[in-house]
Amino acid sequence: MNTLLEVKNLKVRYGNIEALHGISFDVKEGEIVTLIGANGAGKSTTLMSICRLPPPEAPRVTEGDILYKGQSLLNMPPHKVVSDLDMALVPEGRRIFGNLTVEENLKLATYARTDGHEAIHRDYERVYQLFPRLAERKKQRSESLSGGEQQMLALGRAIMTKCGFLMLDEPSMGLAPLLMYDMFRTLRELNQSGLTILLIEQNANLALRFAHRGYVLDTGEIVAHGTSEELLADPEVKKAYLGG
Amino acid sequence: MQKHVATIAIFAGIILLVLCAQFHILDQYYISVLMFMGVNVILASSLNLVNGYMGEFSCGHGGFMCVGAYVSSICTVLMFSKNHILGAPLLPPQFAFIGFPLALVAGSAASSVAGLVVAIPSFKTRGDYLAIITLAANYIVISAINNMEIIGGPRGFMGMSATERAMQSMLDIPWVLIFVLLGTVFTVWLLRRFVSSTLGKGVPAICQDEIAAEIMSVDTNRMKLIAFMLSSGLAGLAGGLYAQVLGYVNPQSFDIMRSTEVMVMVYLGGMGSLSGAAIAAILYTVLMEALRFLDVWKWVVIPLLLILLMQFRPEGIMGNKELSDLFPKLRKYYSFK
């Protein structure tokens, strides 16, 4: 398996505060990897650093490197990360464009795609097939969708950017159990058809059940890593992150 | 005792300035700049309540100042001056000491009421839409005064200097300066007391999260009413003092340009910082005078300076901090409770 993403000794600052103190991890092609940890441990920061989001939201990388397929991302503007590489991020809180319709949201995601009408059309089909609810609500302002539908849209949007590597930031937040399980099943399906996934999740139990491998982040440092089974069995991890 | 150091220092400062003016240690020009500085401090700190603490974008402060200026001018002229329309003075000059502050109060009260024009729509209308309402209010006030022949319309209104003469006929000291300084201290004192109370903290609560404020028991409508009326009332006080300093008012002095100036002072000082607003008002007035020699270029240089300042300190001079936050030692010397 090829290494897709490699984060090397990444140090990141927000203003005067160092948020990550040199973390290293990697994601291999076809894997599902999860980062778990307490709030403020630096999980979202890691994702934002990888996506090179512009100021003021973005953290500043002071040391280390992020490699994607062997290519460093540090000097890439954020939109290039998405348009030139096949990465996508489903941000925390979904961040869909509420003033656009469902269809427009999806269309917007194809902004930078150059691989032809045909391929784009196929992806539309795929999204609507994965989420029939979105097809029903094509013309609706996406603001009026329920939380679950919005999450579907956010995921659909990521698919529309033509991604092979998907990062998800707390996808289960605020979702009813039924929808949450549905979504994870869909993600699993996508993974089986070749999508690599990096998942951040508060619900560590769930995340480890879903992922192949996991890293545990604590106040900006990786304190444990291993396969999901290993982590689930680790008494320390169990105590600190999985609850009694 | 230590707690009162600041208070004593302030009043000592006032007395010192008055003495300087009295014995011509500072010439008229500096005194005049000082008085406009005071007026600007009142304006900036009162607008800061709405634009800074409440986070609304009121750009019609000049209108409220105008109402205060006219109403208090009319009162003083009625009382102490001979005017071809309003007739002979109603009161003998001895009453000027009481009459003048009362006229200022009347002006403030009137502009407070004018503040309702903005305060009531603010219950429903917010943000940039409210900004337009304030702007419209400013235009309406000026247009109304332009149409009021009895107070001079666009010609302006004068005769206020009689009040000063009346006061000086009793005791020859720079009365207007004293009133301006007292007015400035009063404004800062009043606002300071308001924003440091739990009641007053409802205002920034509305700014930071109106829905949370509403649901967590803050009567938002009442707070908006208080904030707008207090702010416009103090603007009226500034207007009354301004009219007295100048001895002449003209509706064009209170147009959008004036409102813009006050806004610049507020944002220059930092939103939600009382000391920031005061410092910015002082700095701005000084800049205005100090750069006079640039003639036409002055108005290119000043905005450029401000743009540059914004680039380096995008939150204004003080951000939302007070002087006492930056120099905690100061806290020893005064108390708010």
Added chain:
Amino acid sequence: MSLLEIKGLTRRFGGLIAVNDFNIELGERELVALIGPNGAGKTTVFNLISGFYQPSEGSIRLKGKDTKGLRPHQVTGLGVARTFQGIRLWSEMHVLDNIRIAQHYRLGYSLVDCFLRTKNYMLREKAIDDIAWELLEAMGLKDCAYELPRNLPYGVQRRVEIARAMSVKPSLLLLDEPAAGLNSADVEGLIKLVRWIHDTFPVTIWMIEHQMKVVMSLCSRIKVVDFGTTIADGNPEEIQKNHAVIKAYLGDDTI
């Protein structure tokens, strides 16, 4: 007399029916959960109770008093406090101020008192302060009294929000997804906190929550809604077995 009595509550937004004929009766010191799929109208019910929306039909009675037409701060005055789905603290003011401001409805002094710092003002402010400190102490937040909420960890922010709601001294506390965004360890703490509140204060707690662990371990009664209407109402065991609930809400947990 029951604490809260909702009858035939309906709320429409344009053509959309968000809440349809919702009924519930809550007694003193109950601990109830409201669950249901996303978009089922749960938060809307809370918004209707707290006076943020006015009902299209039906009535809400608090301690026998109809809340129709009351503005949110007046409803709070009747003893209803709540938290929000996303944390809505006043982020630029420190924790202590956050808790002080929530006591606005019982300030008991006027603007003039405030300017003149009268005796009344001093007494009232002191009372507000005392309550705030008491709560902070009791909820273990004393050390962060002068911190800005945004500098606090998420879990602590939740606590502060609950503390703020408790400073209202409510008889009905509405918690809107209190466990959302908390990690497993924080969730444990939350469960303990809610239980402590319920044991210590004479308050009825009503929560919306998706994490079954929280709901099942805390609540004695669970009401399930979908598309604005109630599909089940009962104790945790009953709900977990209810087919309609499984079908519409709980789902199949294989992933």
Added chain:
Amino acid sequence: MITGGGPIPEVPARFVLRRGLARTHPRRKAVPRHAARKHHFKAKVPLVEIFQNILNALQFGSFYALIALGYTLVYGVLRLINFAHGDIFMVGAYLAYFVAVTLLGIGGLNLGLHMDPGLALAITVPVTMILTALVGVTLERTAYRPLRRKGADRLYVVITALMAGLVLENGNLALLGASRKRFPDMIDKVIWNLHGVTVTNLKVIVIVASILVFLLLQFIVTKTKIGMAMRGISYDKFAIPLMGIPLDTIIVVTFVLGSAMAGLAGILFAMSYPILEPYMGALIGWKAFIAAVVGGIGDIRGAIVGGFLLGFIEIGVVAVFPSTLRDLFAFSVLLIILWLRPTGIFGVAQTTKI
């Protein structure tokens, strides 16, 4: 029916006769002043006057609309009230002036070009639009973008915009002196007289241009991907790069569009009101901003409707009431509109989920 140029147009007699309608106007009678004014309120305004005023309102409303479009475009994307926009409009008018004078071979910069006015106009329009767009983009790059990057409060950007406007105004004054400029006549004025209602060809051009610009922008914003990206930014700037969209490029495009429209408005304005002065953009800028907000800021339809509405209100107030009360009444009407519709005519209240 069509009569050619000349400063004082000849009007065919048969049409002049129709204007005799007004001769029965009560104000002509020798009645005491106050009575006359009273009468004036009740007087039925003749039809000719009404149509004439509708045209007047359409013309001036067009300018409000054109400038309001620029405001709303930038606002719609960045939530930034670009207070410098009125002054960009002024700069547009001046640029048009310099381009036009150079092409026509009159005035200071004489390159020996003596173009035909029609050709000159055809060149002036695009050149001015491009140059004005450059001014707008420069402003964005130097003043707004650094602030945006620093995450400054929105209102600081607004104040920066105000200051930038002042720099443009006074920089112009300092550089070019206080003399006003007269914009050269670029097209032969034609005055049509229809039953006493006069229309110049310029008026028609202005009205048509503003509607075309509106349709063009409406198309761009609603139908194209760039337009969608613009609307997307206004809702959530953060997520835009995640779609592979270059945020800064879209913002620049917005400024290009908005400023180019201001440039176009500048040309048309300079042709209709051929006197240029440094402060010409200030008042019309403020009013166009008001128009944009009343229409519902951020919405293209709002800008055009707001612009025309303001035109109609202003002209209507003057037509019906004594003109001294114009500002008083016009702004009261606007205030009431905003009170009743707190988000303007087309504006949608930002729904806050709680």
Added chain:
Amino acid sequence: MKRMTVKILFAVLALSLGAFALIGCGKDSDTIKVGFNLELTGDIPKVGEASKFAAEMLKEDINSKGGLEVGGKKYKLEFIYQDNEAKAESAVNAALKLINQDGVVAIVGPNSSKQAIPAGATCNDNQVVMVTPWSTNPDTTKDRPWVFRACFLDPFQGPVAVNFAAKQFGAKTAAVIFDIANDYSKGLAEIFKTEWEKKSGAGTVVGFESHGTKDQDFSAQLTKIIAAKPDFIFIPDDYNQVALIVKQAHDLGYKGPFMGSDAWGSAELMTLCGKDCIGQFFSTHYAAAGAQGATKEFIDRFNAKYKYVPDDVAALTWDATRLVLQAIQGAGKVDKDIKTERKLVRDALANIKEFAGITGNMKFAGTGDPQKCAVVVQISPEGKFEFKESVCPE
């Protein structure tokens, strides 16, 4: 880091305050300082600019001849210009700065009444002579022994226009369009209306419409006026607005004559207005075309130097400054003490009973207001302002 910035800012603030306090000039006994309080920026920059140009020209004139001779000794002139931004409070500050910081003997300006009234009060209180070239509002000089002016007043100009129009156009009805926010324009419009109705009967002013200062569109007002069919339209407005108003009236099909006031009298009028203004009349202080003697010389030199024909503000500033200089000479000596000197200048100025200005002869009757003739000019096809009639006060 942030703290540092704040401290630096404070340092800058303190420094600028200090620097501000230190601004001030050394005094040189061989020069005489005259202050100018002008509208160099703000609403009417052209007015301030014209004043400044005229003053500069006069200064060079005198200084090139070695200076102003007072009591047998030649003194160099120093003119100090302060911008009042066309704002009232700035005008007061400018006046105070001139008086206290620059130590001027007398002040010329401000031009516009909005600034001249408060600045006049300031000068009067501080006992410094102020001569306003252009402020026609009666309040400027009223009860102010230290304030003078070089122009006639509105109540005089109004009837001039009325009588001339009635005679020239044979008009029975008139319409007025004016600037409501401009006290000059509004005042004159009202005086005109009263006078016209006194002459032709009530209700003969068939249109009385206003606009705002920076308005550019007057179509609604003009539509209303044209519908009322007046015999002529009186426009007491600034020349830049005149250009637009006349043009728009023509666009709306108006073919009758216009009558204007002294504010038309700018060289720029014809550049701005072009063909539309040809043949129109206005009352003013002087007629540039066909001027004789000193007036012509002034016009030609000004034109050569600044590339445009001076307008009335320039001419009036010239006269106002010369009035001041004559008074300085009339004082007979330059006193070391600035206060005494100012008093001497005032007394000398008050003693001037007659003054031959380039804008006509002025007679002062002790009020500070001159009695002088107005002229009515017609705009010739070449765009020159040709003398038509002179009207003098009885």
